[in-house]
Amino acid sequence: MAAADQExxxxxxxxxxxxxxxxxxxxxxxxxxxxxxxxxxxVVLEVEGRRFPCHRLVLxxxxxxxxxxxxxxxxxxxxxxVVLQGLDADMFEEILSYIYSxxxxxxxxxxxxxxxxxxxLQLDYVRDTCSSYMAMNVERSTCxxxxxxxxxxxxxxxxxxxxxxxxxxxxxxxxxxxxCSLSVNQLTEIISQDKLEVKEETRVWEAVVRxxxxxxxxxxxxxxxxxxxxxxxxxxxxxxxAILEHSLVREDHGSSELIRNVVQTRNPNLKPRLGMTTxxxxxxxxxxxxxxWMNPGEKKFIRRHYNLFPVRCTxxxxxxxxILAELEGSxxxxxxxxxxxxxxxxxxxxxxxxxxxxVPRHYLVEVDGHxxxxxxxxxxxxxxxxxxxxxxxxxxxCSTPQQVERSxxxxxxxxxxxIYLFSTNEMHWYDPREDRWTRKVLSEVEFDYxxxxxxxxxTEIFCTDNGFTKMLVYYTEADSWSEHSGLPDTNEEVNIExxxxxxxxxxxxxxxxxxxxxxxxxxPRLYEQVYVYDRSEDVWxxxxxxxxxxxxxxxxxxxxxxxxxxxxxxxxETQGVANPEGPPGE
Numbered sequence: 001m002a003a004a005d006q007e008x009x010x011x012x013x014x015x016x017x018x019x020x021x022x023x024x025x026x027x028x029x030x031x032x033x034x035x036x037x038x039x040x041x042x043v044v045l046e047v048e049g050r051r052f053p054c055h056r057l058v059l060x061x062x063x064x065x066x067x068x069x070x071x072x073x074x075x076x077x078x079x080x081x082v083v084l085q086g087l088d089a090d091m092f093e094e095i096l097s098y099i100y101s102x103x104x105x106x107x108x109x110x111x112x113x114x115x116x117x118x119x120x121l122q123l124d125y126v127r128d129t130c131s132s133y134m135a136m137n138v139e140r141s142t143c144x145x146x147x148x149x150x151x152x153x154x155x156x157x158x159x160x161x162x163x164x165x166x167x168x169x170x171x172x173x174x175x176x177x178x179x180c181s182l183s184v185n186q187l188t189e190i191i192s193q194d195k196l197e198v199k200e201e202t203r204v205w206e207a208v209v210r211x212x213x214x215x216x217x218x219x220x221x222x223x224x225x226x227x228x229x230x231x232x233x234x235x236x237x238x239x240x241x242a243i244l245e246h247s248l249v250r251e252d253h254g255s256s257e258l259i260r261n262v263v264q265t266r267n268p269n270l271k272p273r274l275g276m277t278t279x280x281x282x283x284x285x286x287x288x289x290x291x292x293w294m295n296p297g298e299k300k301f302i303r304r305h306y307n308l309f310p311v312r313c314t315x316x317x318x319x320x321x322x323i324l325a326e327l328e329g330s331x332x333x334x335x336x337x338x339x340x341x342x343x344x345x346x347x348x349x350x351x352x353x354x355x356x357x358x359v360p361r362h363y364l365v366e367v368d369g370h371x372x373x374x375x376x377x378x379x380x381x382x383x384x385x386x387x388x389x390x391x392x393x394x395x396x397x398c399s400t401p402q403q404v405e406r407s408x409x410x411x412x413x414x415x416x417x418x419i420y421l422f423s424t425n426e427m428h429w430y431d432p433r434e435d436r437w438t439r440k441v442l443s444e445v446e447f448d449y450x451x452x453x454x455x456x457x458x459t460e461i462f463c464t465d466n467g468f469t470k471m472l473v474y475y476t477e478a479d480s481w482s483e484h485s486g487l488p489d490t491n492e493e494v495n496i497e498x499x500x501x502x503x504x505x506x507x508x509x510x511x512x513x514x515x516x517x518x519x520x521x522x523x524p525r526l527y528e529q530v531y532v533y534d535r536s537e538d539v540w541x542x543x544x545x546x547x548x549x550x551x552x553x554x555x556x557x558x559x560x561x562x563x564x565x566x567x568x569x570x571x572x573e574t575q576g577v578a579n580p581e582g583p584p585g586e
Contacts, residue, residue: 043070044081048089051081052096062099064122091117098126106133108142112149119153135161140169144178151186167195167274174207180214184222187211191229197275201234202243204273209248223255227262231270271340277561279505282321283551284310289328292551293562296530296544297505302567306345308336312364314371314414315560322371324351324364331355333362335373335388343566349393351386363412365419367432372398372419374412385419385430401428401437411463415456416476422463424451427474445472445481455501455508455558462508468499471533485538487512487531504559508533510540511551 041053059066068074069082084092091113098104104126106114111130118126134146138161147162149155166173167190173179182190190196191204198204208226212219232240243249249256278300280293289309293302308325311333315321321338323345331354336345351373352362363374371388373395386395401421410423419430424447427440449465456462461474468486475481487496487510499512509532516525528546533539 043079045092046081046083047087047092050089050093052092054096058099062123065120086120087117088113095121095123095126098123104129106130108137115149115153131155131157134158138162138165140172143169143173144176144182148182148186163190163193164195166190167193168197170196170198170207170275171203174203174210179207180211182211184219184225188226188229191226194271194274196273198273199275200239201231201273201276202239204230205243209246212248220252220255223258227259230262231273232262233270234272234276272563272566274561277563279559280562281502281504281559282310282313282323283511285551293567294546295504295559296509296546297507297532299544300564301547302564304343304567308345311362314364314366315558316366316369316371319561321560322348322364322366324362324373326354335364335371338560340563340566349388349395351395361410365412365414367414367419368417370432372414372432374419374421376410387432398430398432399435399437401430401439411451411454413454413456413461415461416459418476420454420461420474420476422451422454424465442481447472452498453500453510455503457503457506457508462501464499464501464510466496466498468496468510468512471501485540487540502558508535509543511546 041055043054043056043059045052045054056066056070060070061067091110094105094110094114095117106129111133115127115130115134118130134150134155135158138146138158143162143165146158147166150158150162170190187208191207196204208230212223212226235243244256244259249259278295278298280295280300280302283292283294284290287309289305289307291304291306291310293304294300308327311324311326313321313323319340323336323338324333325336325345326333332350333352333354334350335348337348338344339346352360352375361376363376365372365374371390373384373386373388375384375386377383383400385398385400387398388395410421412419412421414420417432419432421428421430425442425445427442428437429440430437447463447465448469449467451463452466454461454463459476461476463472463474464470464486470486471484473482473484495515495517497513497515499510501508501510503509509530512529512531514527514529516527528551530543530546531540532543534541
């Protein structure tokens with residue numbers, strides 16, 4: 001045979017590997033049958049006096065614990081009967097059933113001893129299954145017990161689920177008998193959490209009192225390690241006076257002195273609890289240093305002056321607030337971070353050096369815990385994207401989109417771990433993980449006016465135009481659009497000039513600027529109205545009239561959690577609607 005023919009023949013008969021999945025399933029079934037029929041068993045395991053005939057080979061294949069036992073020089077490797085300590089017989093029976101069948105039965109009353117047995121026998125699948133089962137069954141009656149168990153075995157998934165539940169239902173859970181069974185370390189871990197859902201810090205003090213009095217003689221000694229976890233800086237003077245008059249304090253001179261010392265050295269930087277904060281949106285006046293923190297639903301509008309001129313704002317999931325701003329006398333744009341406790345903005349870096357000529361459009365967005373700055377000229381070809389490094393306080397260039405449409409307004413929004421840049425006729429999205437832009441022409445989308453606002457909620461992006469004639473929703477996961485209602489045209493004498501969408505307390509809202517021509521004056525009356533979207537009926541409902549002057553429609557983003565006592569209310573604060581005229585018809 002010629003050499004070329006030999007090579008061709010060799011390639012055509014090259015070896016291949018085949019996998020018989022039915023053999024794998026059948027092998028496990030055959031092993032299970034041998035166990036049921038009591039055939040070829042070569043070792044007996046004894047647990048709590050009960051005897052379990054087994055196969056060394058099967059046990060060694062399933063568990064590193066048994067493999068070490070039967071393949072080493074341990075005495076058990078030569079014994080026909082091996083006594084196992086520290087195991088529950090019923091749980092071991094369930095473990096054996098899993099080893100021989102691959103099926104595991106888990107219930108709430110058995111999951112903890114089952115996990116303990118799997119932990120001893122080094123069965124990862126059983127441990128992981130029990131851990132997931134516990135995490136899915138955290139509720140009022142189980143949260144404390146599962147938290148204590150998970151703490152002993154360092155089960156992070158279960159610990160986090162329990163801690164989240166306890167924090168969300170702290171007042172109810174801390175009033176239970178189970179709460180008093182926590183160790184001092186477990187108690188301090190819980191009451192140290194920022195995310196406790198309590199309206200007043202006195203709730204935390206009351207929980208500590210109940211815990212101490214449950215076993216007073218033994219637990220008084222732990223007060224020095226517990227009291228620093230109570231945020232005395234959040235208590236009023238009346239609250240403090242009441243605490244110092246409490247029997248636990250009055251009857252024990254040491255406790256009284258200890259509390260006074262903690263109060264005197266209290267840490268002013270301790271954050272308010274999650275339950276003490278109010279979600280608010282930041283608005284600003286164009287070309288002024290006046291801003292407003294607002295929550296129309298709770299009728300709170302707090303005005304402040306910060307000696308800077310905000311340009312853009314974004315808020316991180318952990319409640320860090322960043323803005324781009326210009327300082328007085330300069331057209332440079334700088335990055336600032338909000339100090340919640342001192343109610344002030346701290347400058348971080350210079351983002352853009354002004355040229356004194358054309359003013360560019362700036363965007364500031366957060367994606368997956370990272371801050372990005374987009375810069376676009378109103379006309380022309382300049383477009384930049386930079387990523388902020390919080391550790392080095394430096395900006396780094398990213399890739400830029402190509403062929404961005406510049407003849408119409410643009411809006412940028414972060415959603416589903418991407419940055420989306422919309423104009424009236426096209427969309428670009430940026431994936432930070434790949435540092436890559438993708439462009440799509442919006443042939444299926446039609447706005448009546450220029451696109452003016454977009455906001456993300458979940459994995460959806462809501463968009464509208466200046467006339468608010470309709471709202472379009474983009475589904476980022478399905479890459480599809482749907483059309484929804486804008487504001488109804490009910491009053492011919494009121495024109496909608498502009499609007500912006502925002503999310504507050506998990507509800508979609510709109511701030512709408514209106515011109516009212518029904519007045520007798522020669523000039524129309526200008527006002528701004530807040531609407532709330534009812535998705536079930538696809539309608540917008542009036543909510544509140546904004547107080548005072550018109551606010552910048554381009555300034556809002558997702559809401560931040562604000563601790564109102566930290567906002568300096570010596571400045572103007574409006575409780576309720578401050579516009580006495582209201583919208584037409586009121």
